[in-house]
Amino acid sequence: MRIETERLIIRNFEMRDRDDLGEYMLQRVDKVFEGYPDFNEDKIEDEIKYRCGSEEFFAVELKDEHKVIGNIYLGIRDFNSKELGYVLNENYHLKGYGSEAAKAVVQWAFSQGVHRVFAECTPLNIYSWKTMEKIGLKREAELRQNVSFHKDEAGNPIYWDTYVYGALSTDTM
Numbered sequence: 001m002r003i004e005t006e007r008l009i010i011r012n013f014e015m016r017d018r019d020d021l022g023e024y025m026l027q028r029v030d031k032v033f034e035g036y037p038d039f040n041e042d043k044i045e046d047e048i049k050y051r052c053g054s055e056e057f058f059a060v061e062l063k064d065e066h067k068v069i070g071n072i073y074l075g076i077r078d079f080n081s082k083e084l085g086y087v088l089n090e091n092y093h094l095k096g097y098g099s100e101a102a103k104a105v106v107q108w109a110f111s112q113g114v115h116r117v118f119a120e121c122t123p124l125n126i127y128s129w130k131t132m133e134k135i136g137l138k139r140e141a142e143l144r145q146n147v148s149f150h151k152d153e154a155g156n157p158i159y160w161d162t163y164v165y166g167a168l169s170t171d172t173m
């Protein structure tokens, strides 16, 4: 796939994106939200190969710099649905690129016949759910303490709530 927006090209990953992918994934090793604690330099090669063959990960390329600054995830789910996710290189946050890319991909998915797009995040990840709202997804649910990705100092699971956001192809966005 290939989508062009004002400032971005959203497309399948290519092997030449290896260093850009490594750059933004290595930034997230210690991050609380969307962290990749097991990721390291040695895993970049396998990750870029996997993404080049994936139908769910799309590279977000900044036209001006010909640089991949992140990815949109569009996971294949039951009942003609897709689960949306996004990660950007932290040097490119808060410039509107996340919402520009996500909106274009959601519109593209609907143009391909997808019925529903949904996304989930913790209420603590304000940028993430603000991005969902900015592109027109509606908050459908708040699940109570349904996930745990971190432990406290005593080793007990820290549970987070989850916001579920969604849009139907028939919605006006």
Ligand SMILES: CC(C)(COP(=O)(O)OP(=O)(O)OC[C@H]1O[C@@H](n2cnc3c(N)ncnc32)[C@H](O)[C@@H]1OP(=O)(O)O)[C@@H](O)C(=O)NCCC(=O)NCCS
Residues within 6 Å of the ligand: 033, 034, 085, 086, 087, 088, 089, 092, 093, 094, 095, 096, 097, 098, 099, 100, 120, 121, 122, 125, 126, 127, 128, 130, 131, 134
């Ligand atoms: C989520 C993410 C992709 C957003 O990308 P971004 O390009 O920084 O987002 P945008 O610039 O398009 O901003 C989207 C909205 O976030 C909100 N936002 C931006 N800056 C903000 C700030 N300083 N305070 C609060 N909200 C803010 C705004 O509502 C903004 O919309 P607006 O421009 O109308 O104000 C990016 O923060 C990211 O990669 N985060 C780490 C990975 C992650 O957490 N992914 C989601 C996992 S569920």
